[in-house]
Amino acid sequence: MATQASIAIPSVKxxxxxxxxxxxxxxxxxDLVPLDGVRKVVAKRLTEAARDIPHFPLVVHLAAQPLLDAxxxxxxxxxGKVSVNDLLIAAVARALVAVPEVNASFTEHGLVRHHHADVAVAVAIPGGLITPIVREAETKSVRQIAIEVRDLADRAKRKRLKPDEYNGGSFCVSNLGMFGVSSFGSILNPPHGAILSVGAVEERVVAIDGAPGVAKMMTVTLTCDHRVIDGATGARWLQALAAAVADASSLS
Structure with missing residues (x-):
């Protein structure tokens, strides 16, 4: 019979x-890279969201020239240099005001109708992803949004955000256009009722006055929590977003 001293106990490794x-x-x-706190939390939340939230995508193609001109x-x-993404955040806020049914969250206590467009912005950081929030985006100018997003992203990458700067929010924007991604769909990040995935601005052949022409276009995908948003409501919101983008010069 082996003694306790002679039994080989496997190490954790x-x-x-x-x-x-x-x-x-x-x-x-x-090589095995241990999971840090951020990666563990992100993995757990997104696994639960993908598994438990009934969701569906809506895809539209938008003319991007108004954003570029603005x-x-x-x-x-x-x-506070302004980017296309900053203008999109302002357009998203305008659309959330126009179609407030999308500016909502599902909870076991009932649907939460948010009073403000608290727009989260997906930011890649070492070890994962975080979504700092532009609070009350509908009340801010594009330049204010630009300054705030740049500050939030910088502090996110240095892990200097306060919990109330990334917890909560009513909607999320994720943009991979700068990496040349044409289109994609995102996983919902509760408590957001929807997330907008933004693709690259690309020159595409489109119909212009009934004839083929080339225009700068971008594809966006709205992923909706079906417990909060139905297809018609999501479509109306995308129409409101398209109108805000087409009138980008008026985004103050």
């Missing part, structure tokens, strides 16, 4: 290696 071998991942063929009107040398 050995147990992990054995567990990975059951997945077909052989020893010596990988951005060009700002002096790039001034503080």
């Amino acid at each position: 050995d147990e992990t290696a054995q567990a990975l071998e059951l997945l077909g991942i052989a020893r010596g063929r990988y 951005r060009a009107a700002y002096d790039p040398q001034e503080a």
